[in-house]
Amino acid sequence: xxxxxxxxxxxxxxxxxxxxxxxxxxxxxxxxxxxxxxxxxxxxxxxxxxxxxxxxxxxxxxxxxxxxxxxxxxxxxxxxxxxxxxxxxxxxxxxxxxxxxxxxxxxxxxxxxxxxxxxxxxxxxxxxxxxxxxxxxxxxxxxxxxxxxxxxxx
Amino acid sequence: xxxxxxxxxxxxxxxxxxxxxxxxxxxxxxxxxxxxxxxxxxxxxxxxxxxxxxxxxxxxxxxxxxxxxxxxxxxxxxxxxxxxxxxxxxxxxxxxxxxxxxxxxxxxxxxxxxxxxxxxxxxxxxxxxxxxxxxxxxxxxxxxxxxxxxxxxxxxxxxxxxxxxxxxxxxxxxxxxxxxxxxxxxxxxxxxxxxxxxxxxxxxxxxxxxxxxxxxxxxxxxxxxxxxxxxxxxxxxxxxxxxxxxxxxxxxxxxxxxxxxxxxxxxxxxxxxxxxxxxxxxxxxxxxxxxxxxxxxxxxxxxxxxxxxxxxxxxxxxxxxxxxxxxxxxxxxxxxxxxxxxxxxxxxxxxxxxxxxxxxxxxxxxxxxxxxxxxxxxxxxxxxxxxxxxxxxxxxxxxxxxxxxxxxxxxxxxxxxxxxxxxxxxxxxx
Numbered sequence: 025x026x027x028x029x030x031x032x033x034x035x036x037x038x039x040x041x042x043x044x045x046x047x048x049x050x051x052x053x054x055x056x057x058x059x060x061x062x063x064x065x066x067x068x069x070x071x072x073x074x075x076x077x078x079x080x081x082x083x084x085x086x087x088x089x090x091x092x093x094x095x096x097x098x099x100x101x102x103x104x105x106x107x108x109x110x111x112x113x114x115x116x117x118x119x120x121x122x123x124x125x126x127x128x129x130x131x132x133x134x135x136x137x138x139x140x141x142x143x144x145x146x147x148x149x150x151x152x153x154x155x156x157x158x159x160x161x162x163x164x165x166x167x168x169x170x171x172x173x174x175x176x177x178x
Numbered sequence: 179x180x181x182x183x184x185x186x187x188x189x190x191x192x193x194x195x196x197x198x199x200x201x202x203x204x205x206x207x208x209x210x211x212x213x214x215x216x217x218x219x220x221x222x223x224x225x226x227x228x229x230x231x232x233x234x235x236x237x238x239x240x241x242x243x244x245x246x247x248x249x250x251x252x253x254x255x256x257x258x259x260x261x262x263x264x265x266x267x268x269x270x271x272x273x274x275x276x277x278x279x280x281x282x283x284x285x286x287x288x289x290x291x292x293x294x295x296x297x298x299x300x301x302x303x304x305x306x307x308x309x310x311x312x313x314x315x316x317x318x319x320x321x322x323x324x325x326x327x328x329x330x331x332x333x334x335x336x337x338x339x340x341x342x343x344x345x346x347x348x349x350x351x352x353x354x355x356x357x358x359x360x361x362x363x364x365x366x367x368x369x370x371x372x373x374x375x376x377x378x379x380x381x382x383x384x385x386x387x388x389x390x391x392x393x394x395x396x397x398x399x400x401x402x403x404x405x406x407x408x409x410x411x412x413x414x415x416x417x418x419x420x421x422x423x424x425x426x427x428x429x430x431x432x433x434x435x436x437x438x439x440x441x442x443x444x445x446x447x448x449x450x451x452x453x454x455x456x457x458x459x460x461x462x463x464x465x466x467x468x469x470x471x472x473x474x475x476x477x478x479x480x481x482x483x484x485x486x487x488x489x490x491x492x493x494x495x496x497x498x499x500x501x502x503x504x505x506x507x508x509x510x511x512x513x514x515x516x517x518x519x520x521x522x523x524x525x526x527x528x529x530x531x532x533x534x535x536x537x538x539x540x541x542x543x544x545x546x547x548x549x550x551x552x553x554x555x556x557x558x559x560x561x562x563x564x565x566x567x568x569x570x571x572x573x574x575x576x577x578x579x580x581x582x583x584x585x586x587x588x589x590x591x592x593x594x595x596x597x598x599x600x601x602x603x604x605x606x607x608x
Contacts, residue, residue: 044304044305044307044308045306045307045308045309045332046307046308046309047308047310047328048309048311049309049310049311049321049324049328050312051311051312051314051320052313052317053313053316055370056361056370056372056408056411057372057409057410057411058370058371058372058373058374059372059373059374059406059411059413060356060375061373061374061375061376061377061395061397062397065377065396065398065399066376116533116553117510117533118469118489118512118513118556119380119513119556119600120380120381120424120425120438120468120469120513121466121469121482121512121513123401123424123425123468124438124440124466124468125466127421127440127445128466149421150396150399150401151422152378152396153380155378155380155396156378160574161574162553162574
C-alpha cells in the first residue's frame with residue numbers, strides 16, 4: 025500500500041465514522057447526600073442593637089452617625105462590653121462586591137469606636153453583604169433600611 | 179482489493195448530496211425557524227406500568243432553549259418503534275426534519291433498563307445515530323437527558339447540556355427558615371438540598387470533576403469557605419483567615435481554588451492549594467479585589483476591582499501577576515465569568531442605573547447587553563457555551579432566568595420551589 029492509499033483509507037474510516045454512529049451510555053443513581061449546620065453560631069444572646077445607615081455605595085458616616093457612635097462608645101466603655109459590628113448592603117450590585125462593601129462599613133464604625141476609646145481587642149467585625157436584609161422590596165425605602173451597620177453589644 | 183473501485187464508491191458516498199451528516203444547522207431569526215423533530219413515544223416492554231415517559235423528557239429538553247420544535251404524538255401518522263416501520267414520506271409531510279424512535283426493555287443479563295433509540299435524518303432518509311442507554315429504573319429521567327444530549331450533539335454539532343446540573347442558593351421562606359444550598363437538573367427537576375443553615379450561604383461553585391461543590395457559609399458567625407462532596411456530604415472548611423473568606427472558584431485542574439480574603443486589611447485575590455492547605459496572595463491593592471474566575475487555560479484569573487474608582491473587570495496572569503484591565507464601558511462591570519472557549523466573558527453591567535448581563539469579546543473589546551430585566555446578577559454559562567443562566571427579580575421574588583448567548587431565546591427556570599439565587603452551572607461530564 026502506498027502513502028496515498030494509507031491516507032485514503034484513514035480518511036475513509038474517519039469519514040464513515042462521522043456519517044452515522046453507534047453509542048452506549050450508562051446512567052447511575054448516585055444521589056447526593058444532604059447535611060445541615062450544627063448551630064455553632066446563633067444571633068441569640070445579644071443585649072442591644074444600634075444601627076447606623078449609609079448612602080448608596082458609600083461607607084462613610086455623617087455627623088449624626090458620628091454622634092451616635094460617640095454615645096455608643098461611652099456606653100460600651102462604662103459597662104465594659106464587647107462589640108460585634110455587622111456591615112450590610114442593599115441588593116443592588118453583585119453579592120461578593122457587596123460583601124466587600126459591607127466590610128468597609130463595619131470597619132468604618134469599628135474605627136470610630138476605637139477613636140472614641142473602645143479597645144480594639146473588644147471589637148470584632150463581620151460583613152453580611154446583601155445576604156441579611158431587614159426590608160424586602162426593590163425600592164429606595166427598603167434599600168435605605170438595608171444599607172446599615174449594626175453594633176451588637178454583649 | 180481494487181483500489182480505484184473503492185475510491186469511486188467513496189467518492190459517491192461523500193459527494194452524493196443526500197449523505198453528509200456533519201451539517202451544522204444555524205438558527206437565524208428565532209423560534210419560528212427552529213428545527214422540527216418528531217420524538218415517537220417509545221415502546222415500553224416492561225411488566226410494570228410506565229410512570230416517566232422518555233419521549234416527554236426529550237421533548238421538554240429539546241424545547242428548553244427554543245432551538246427545536248418537537249412534534250406532539252397526537253399529530254403523528256404512525257408510531258414506529260423499529261426502522262422498518264419508518265416511512266420517511268409521512269414525516270416529511272408533517273414537516274419533521276428529524277425523527278427519533280426507540281424502545282425500553284429490562285435486560286436479564288445486566289438486571290437493568292436499556293433504552294435503545296435511533297435518530298433519523300428525514301430529509302436525507304438515513305439513520306444518523308443508533309444508541310442505547312443502560313441504567314437502573316430509577317434513572318429513567320437521566321436516560322432521557324442522555325438521549326437528548328446525543329440528539330443535540332448529532333444535529334447541532336456541539337455537546338448537549340441536558341445531563342448537566344445547576345447549583346443555587348434558596349433563600350429562607352415562611353415554610354423553611356433556612357438558607358439551602360441546592361442542586362437540580364437544569365429543567366428544575368430532581369432538586370435536592372445539599373446543605374441547610376440558619377445563617378447565609380453564598381457563592382456555590384462546582385469542582386471540575388462535578389464531585390464536589392465549594393461555597394461560603396456564615397454558620398460560624400463569619401464567612402468561611404467550605405468544600406462538600408456530593409456523594410457522602412463530607413465537608414471540609416478551608417483554612418480560616420481574619421476578615422472576609424469568600425468567592426471560591428475552582429482551578430481547571432481541580433487542585434486549587436481562587437478566592438477572596440481581606441486578612442491584609444482589604445479584599446484581595448488569593449489561591450488556595452488544596453493539597454498543602456495554604457493561601458497564596460495573587461493581587462495586592464488597597465481597593466476591593468473580588469469575584470475571581472479561572473480562565474479555561476488556567477493562565478489568568480478574571481476579577482472585579484474598584485482600583486480605578488468604579489468596579490471594573492481585570493485579568494491577572496497567575497504566573498507573572500501582571501494585571502490587565504478588560505472593561506472600559508460604563509461605571510459598573512462586575513462578577514465576570516469566562517466563556518468556555520476563553521474568547522469572551524459575561525458579567526454584570528450597569529446601564530442607566532439598571533443592572534443587566536452583558537458579554538464582551540476579548541479580542542475586539544466589544545460589549546453586548548444580553549438581558550432586558552432589572553437587577554440581573556450572578557451569570558453562569560452552560561458548559562457548551564450556548565446559554566447563560568442568571569439571577570433576577572420577578573416583582574420582589576428572586577428567580578432564575580436564562581438567555582441563549584445569541585440573544586434569541588429567553589426563558590425562566592421552571593418548577594423551582596422557593597426563591598432561587600446565585601446559579602452555578604456544572605461542568606459537562608461524560
